[in-house]
Amino acid sequence: MTHPYRTHTCGALTSAEVGETVRLSGWVHRKRDHGGVLFVDLRDHYGMTQVVADTDSAALETLDALRLESVVTIEGVVKARTEATVNPNLATGEIEVFARSATVLSRAEELPMPVAGEQEYPEDIRLRYRFLDLRRETLHANIIKRTQIIADMRRRMEGIGFTEFSTPILTASSPEGARDFLVPSRIHPGKFYALPQAPQQYKQLLMVAGFDRYFQIAPCFRDEDPRADRLPGEFYQLDLEMSFVTQEEIWETMEPVMASVFERFAEGRPVTPSGEFRRIPYAQAMLDYGTDKPDLRNPILIRDVTVHFKESGFGIFAGIVENGGVIRAIPAPGAGAGSRKFFDDMNNWARSEGFSGLGYINIKDGAPGGPIAKNHGEDRTAALIEALGLGPNDGVFFAAGKEEQAARLAGLARTRTAEQLDLIDRDRFDLCWIVDFPFFEWDEDNKKVDFAHNPFSMPQGGMQALVNQDPLTIKAFQYDLVCNGYEIASGSIRNQSPELMVKAFELVGLSKQDVEERFGGLYRAFQYGAPPHGGMAAGVDRVVMLLCGAQNLREITLFPMNQRAEDLLMGAPSPAESRQLRELHLRLVDAAKPAASTAGHIVAPDAG
16 A cells, blocks of 8 residues: 555445455545444545544544544545445445544635535625535536536547637637627737637638538637526537538538437436437527527417407407507416416516516316406407317417517416426427528617628528518528527528628628628638538537536536626636736726726727
8 A cells, every 4th residue: 555645536445345454535524423433424526435433443533623624534444334324325335444544634624615415505605615616516516527528529529520620719809799808919009809709700711721620619708797598708619610511411410419418418318319300490489489499398389369369359459469569379288277376477477577468368167267358259269269279277378569579478478387387398308400590680779780690601592682682581591409498509501702791791781891801811711712611509508507407507617707707716807907007008997987989998098
């Protein structure tokens, strides 16, 4: 036994080692004093071993005096547990180690938060003491699963002929739809690099350079407000690009990869098989589900019932239809058998979400009730119920208004109804493609046409569509991969034609000169022989979150920021020293009186 700290890890010992003298090192996880016999659960990265010390052991006094999470080396003899004390839930549950000696390697102070157990604890404490939080069983296991998922993705991509390339971190600002993180240049006063929101232009340039199949586990940076499924600052994606492909070939290439990753880590839960991912047009998704990120585990389908309320006796809906609005119905199977409180609660919930309300009809023993049924008319209500296929104890909610507003409320109500009625099968993963996204959208704030998603996508119909169609009717060769209500990947066939690129940007108000200045590298590259190409990027963090069953990305990330984009452990962001600002040719502007031309309250000295 020559190693000073361990002969085995805390997850390795079995009945095969009974009688051996071993040395273990780890953290004191739990202690239980049984009156002269002390039981210590010793933990390391690999598992847990029960250590026993009694009055005959020289280790008893040392172990008894230690606080939890102190680090010790135990030397002792492996003994078999009695049949009654075997722990089948522990890899080392058949044995225990009788401690002969204990050496303290590091004493722990009183803990600011518990490590043993999974009880809730304030987020600010968890993030400030993240090194303790990461010792907790579930979070530790989630991080390990994350590394395994990423490694599995790499193996699968390499196995189908992709090569991993690393693209630059310091780059130019790009129009990906979010704020850039800017990095001031010391060598070029007043100029800034940007951290990449995505390797979009670089991976397209790799295709132009002839590399054919690229992938990367790519770090991406966006200065966005945090939410449960998006962390502030930094995230990772499985980024890929292919040359000489159609969008169908990309789907056929990536379905087996994504399905296999889910199948391997789903722990027996059903996964949509490769080749069976549904392909749902964007317009259909918005109609049937009220969102382009549908949860297909939810059996409820939204129905358009606008025609039923034209000149209806229910004046509110009739007026909305007359003014060009729509009425969407959200069935609630079995809800009519319950109390009216369910329907009133749903209506109040809609108001709390900022909507004017959520109309409903509740059917009890075949008799429809509620204000809509009363005013809509008996025959028209019966026809509506028949058209929706409602049963004698069902209910139905209605979202009314302009199409976009009604679709959004209907989508939210569909989700909440299914949750309240427990209709969602949470033990499976349903994956689908959302396809045929609109290429352009109307920017109401600026009263202009803008790109709906990726400006580098290929418009369906090419130049003819850009010249002859209403821009708001043009679709893109663009697609999202959705799982259980989350967008987990997005991609497109790219626009590799300089002329098409200029024309597309002209429709949103940018000139050829603007294109040359803002996307000069890509624009120049397309003039020297660019292959048709396309790709996608899968959100690693969201995939891991789904497979771990976590509700927040902070539960699968090593050192996340808080909701205010602060790193409480390292103290970032922090003020810069005056010397650093001088080297970067920057000065700070009083935050209370920001100059009109400043961004982030930092400007170059010649900008003021």
